[in-house]
Amino acid sequence: MKHVAILQFPGTNCDLDTKYAFEKLGCTTTVVWHKENELPSNADLVVVPGGFSYGDYLRSGAIAKFSPIMSAVEEFAKKGGKVLGICNGFQILTEAGLLPGALKRNIGLHFISKFQTLKVVNNSNAFLQKCDKDEVLNIPIAHADGNYYIDEEAFKELEDNEQILVRYSNEKGEPVVVNGSVTSIAGVCNKEKNVFGLMPHPERALESILGSEDGVKMLEGLIA
Amino acid sequence: MSAIYNKLGKKMTAIVNIFLKQGVLDPQGKAIHHALDAMNFEGVEDVRMGKQIVLKLSTNNKEEAQKEVEKMAEEILANTVIEDYTIELI
Numbered sequence: 001m002k003h004v005a006i007l008q009f010p011g012t013n014c015d016l017d018t019k020y021a022f023e024k025l026g027c028t029t030t031v032v033w034h035k036e037n038e039l040p041s042n043a044d045l046v047v048v049p050g051g052f053s054y055g056d057y058l059r060s061g062a063i064a065k066f067s068p069i070m071s072a073v074e075e076f077a078k079k080g081g082k083v084l085g086i087c088n089g090f091q092i093l094t095e096a097g098l099l100p101g102a103l104k105r106n107i108g109l110h111f112i113s114k115f116q117t118l119k120v121v122n123n124s125n126a127f128l129q130k131c132d133k134d135e136v137l138n139i140p141i142a143h144a145d146g147n148y149y150i151d152e153e154a155f156k157e158l159e160d161n162e163q164i165l166v167r168y169s170n171e172k173g174e175p176v177v178v179n180g181s182v183t184s185i186a187g188v189c190n191k192e193k194n195v196f197g198l199m200p201h202p203e204r205a206l207e208s209i210l211g212s213e214d215g216v217k218m219l220e221g222l223i224a
Numbered sequence: 225m226s227a228i229y230n231k232l233g234k235k236m237t238a239i240v241n242i243f244l245k246q247g248v249l250d251p252q253g254k255a256i257h258h259a260l261d262a263m264n265f266e267g268v269e270d271v272r273m274g275k276q277i278v279l280k281l282s283t284n285n286k287e288e289a290q291k292e293v294e295k296m297a298e299e300i301l302a303n304t305v306i307e308d309y310t311i312e313l314i
Binding site for chain 2 (some may be wrong): 058059060063066087094095101102104105106107108109147149151180
């Protein structure tokens with residue numbers, strides 16, 4: 001049975017959804033307060049969940065990266081441990097330098113909350129191994145700062161290393177502009193493919209009664 | 225006025241201005257530009273929105289202050305992936 005450590009910062013609000021999700025998928029979980037210095041020794045996966053850590057002050061995720069627990073997360077990732085950042089968690093991981101690029105204010109300045117179709121760009125990684133390449137998934141998004149930016153040179157590297165995970169798309173898998181992200185990128189991973197980040201919320205898409213269960217095969221990849 | 229105070233050994237203030245880098249689209253600046261256009265303010269070619277952080281320092285040593293504030297800007301105040309900053313010491 002896999003054990004999932006879920007970080008909790010002041011302002012995190014998806015910690016319990018994430019806990020519910022991984023327990024539903026058969027994992028045990030620990031919610032870890034950001035002031036802790038260590039992760040549970042049996043953690044197989046660390047999830048940085050969504051929310052508004054530190055009220056998004058300064059920049060989304062900018063202050064959370066200095067919380068004591070983040071040194072432990074960096075150490076865990078450096079040793080090859082799997083880390084997933086969802087929404088604000090993605091922002092925190094880019095601010096901490098664990099993922100490339102940065103997330104800016106949405107192009108239309110609105111907070112966007114809706115179901116969104118996504119195209120799987122690469123599945124040569126633990127996270128999306130259970131999804132097909134070019135598969136279209138239906139996953140909720142809910143963010144104001146999801147406009148992914150990366151400079152041209154670093155973008156090329158992302159593409160060449162198959163680090164782009166998902167893109168906002170229509171139902172046919174053609175990219176669509178949702179928040180202004182460079183080439184409609186919705187999620188990326190690091191070069192080593194053990195740190196993952198995305199703006200959409202797979203943990204909110206596990207039950208058809210709630211609109212979609214496409215999140216199951218995303219999260220299952222990480223605990224396979 | 226503050227410059228005179230500093231000569232007398234008063235403490236320094238650092239003003240850090242942070243803007244998105246040239247070439248990085250600034251959605252807020254663009255929205256302000258649209259609003260100005262809609263209000264018939266003419267002659268605005270571009271709008272960039274940034275933020276200003278004012279730090280009261282406990283030192284009056286300019287060199288030391290410059291070095292320290294630069295470090296703050298690099299490490300937390302700005303995200304140098306997308307932002308540039310300037311530092312003004314008074």
